Amino acid sequence: MAALISGLTLLNTQLFNVSVRDYLPWVAVGFLTWGFVSSCLIEGSDTFIAATGMLRQAAIPMMVFVWRVLMRNLIYFAHNFVAIAAAAILLGFWKTVNVPFTLIGLALILANVSWAILLLGIISARFRDIPQIVTSMVQFVLFMTPVFWLPGNISRHRYILDFNPFYYLLDALRSPMIGAPLDHRTLPVLASAALIGWLTAFAVFTATRRRIVHFL
Amino acid sequence: MTSAISAHGLTLRFPVYGVDNRSLKKYLARIRVGGQLASWRGTTMVTALRNVSLELKAGDRLGIIGSNGSGKTTLLRTLAGAYIPDEGNLTVQGRVASLLDLSMGLDPSATGLENIRLRCLMVGMPSQMIEEKLPQIAEFSGLGAFLAMPLKTYSAGMQARLAFAASTAVEADILLMDEWIAVGDAEFQGSAHERLTSLVEKTRILVLASHSPDIIRTFCNKVIRMDGGRAGPIMPVDQLDA
Structure with missing residues (x-):
């Protein structure tokens, strides 16, 4: 990840005409968050499919498998975080980190990816083309979301940002970590997404939990 | 603690999805054309257990016999709690260990x-x-x-x-x-x-599905015969005819 970030910094500081000091924290925290969210979605599609053997012979609570995906990705996240922390110390942006809002942002991201894992896990067990669709969507979303480009570069078609849930997911962690102000919509959007998402995922889970094992 | 299994009228149906039915794209396409696709193969419901009842208490060693596809494994998985029956009720008291698939959950890259x-x-x-x-x-x-x-x-x-x-x-x-x-x-x-x-x-309680009457005679004291998802009455093992 350090190599990816260095390369992007080298390239994009020239393309966008911004300084390394401004751009590197942006792309570093952006990719940390994006990596976590995207791999949760991709692995989330495999939650129950990968657990076929266990689900078929024992009464293990199904949420265990959701937490398993989440925990595994949190470990990757913590691992990548070390590189970001090193960058923060070298470039000195650790001084401006807004710790309370960073934690709130992380909590909101977790609240959202967890329901997505559950929902994708169920739907993918039923429809086997979902994992491939998710994988290609993730690629598309990466380009449409300000992970390595700056939202300020967009003047027309602002809806690319306004209606992009991933923009808010990234903003929730990135802004407080690089000491920038949060988009005022981020917290309400993510909180309501978590609520609606969990209600949906839970409704689907209640309706299908008996069936999931037969999907496999 | 007492150990017991009590099952009344267990019926288990499950859907078997055709190849086309596993694809969301095809599923949506079918809705759009109103189910007109000739190649469409729908979902088949299979009734794997029909009205199965059994009572087991500590000391019981139950053997299950029956031909392939008669529901032996499905019954075991239901007793293990992996399949939830559509009808009937099942109470299992005691810690259950299922030795159905030994390689369950093993990770190839772990030591x-x-x-x-x-x-x-x-x-x-x-x-x-x-x-x-x-x-x-x-x-x-x-x-x-x-x-x-x-x-x-x-x-x-x-x-x-x-x-x-x-x-x-x-x-x-x-x-x-x-x-x-x-x-x-x-x-x-x-x-x-x-x-x-x-x-x-x-x-305390053993439930063993087997094709071998000898194995059943060695380890079990009771036996049931399954046929097409139905279970016969529980018999003492000495009534097991070869």
């Missing part, structure tokens, strides 16, 4: 020791107990220094030994088994048989 821990965690063993049991499981597997190597480097026989050693370390009141398990080379088969026999003796 032998890690896999033993993983398998024990999966059956709900507290980690302190795992650490106590670990040396004994490791010794029984007879894999020695190989236990520090990843599972994928094992031969099929070695993997089976590990899976057997780990999954038979359980302490359970109710043991569910699909066919008598035989693994390993001649020498290991002997000790495996011994270990499984002692596990069966310790357990």
Whole structure:
């Protein structure tokens, strides 16, 4: 990840005409968050499919498998975080980190990816083309979301940002970590997404939990 | 604590999806054209268990016989809690251990020791107990220094030994088994048989599905015959005709 970030910094500081000091924290925290969210979605599609053997012979609570995906990705996240922390110390942006809002942002991201894992896990067990669709969507979303480009570069078609849930997911962690102000919509959007998402995922889970094992 | 299994009128149906029905794209396309696609193959509902009732109490050793596809494994999975019946009710008292698929949850890139821990965690063993049991499981597997190597480097026989050693370390009141398990080379088969026999003796209730009347006669005191998802009455094992 350090190599990816260095390369992007080298390239994009020239393309966008911004300084390394401004751009590197942006792309570093952006990719940390994006990596976590995207791999949760991709692995989330495999939650129950990968657990076929266990689900078929024992009464293990199904949420265990959701937490398993989440925990595994949190470990990757913590691992990548070390590189970001090193960058923060070298470039000195650790001084401006807004710790309370960073934690709130992380909590909101977790609240959202967890329901997505559950929902994708169920739907993918039923429809086997979902994992491939998710994988290609993730690629598309990466380009449409300000992970390595700056939202300020967009003047027309602002809806690319306004209606992009991933923009808010990234903003929730990135802004407080690089000491920038949060988009005022981020917290309400993510909180309501978590609520609606969990209600949906839970409704689907209640309706299908008996069936999931037969999907496999 | 008492151990008992009480099942009344268990019926289990499950959907079997045709190849086309596994694709969201095709599913949506079908809705758009109003089900006109000729190649469409819909979902078939299979009734795997029909009105199965049984009562077991401590000391019961139930053998299940029946031809392939008669519902033996489905019944075991239902008793294990993996399948939830559509109708009827099922009460299971006591800790259940299912030895249906020994390789359940093993991770090919983890080492032998890690896999033993993983398998024990999966059956709900507290980690302190795992650490106590670990040396004994490791010794029984007879894999020695190989236990520090990843599972994928094992031969099929070695993997089976590990899976057997780990999954038979359980302490359970109710043991569910699909066919008598035989693994390993001649020498290991002997000790495996011994270990499984002692596990069966310790357990309060055994449910064993098998095609072999001899196995059933050796380990069971009761027997039911399954046919097309229906279970016959529970009979004493001596009424089992060859």
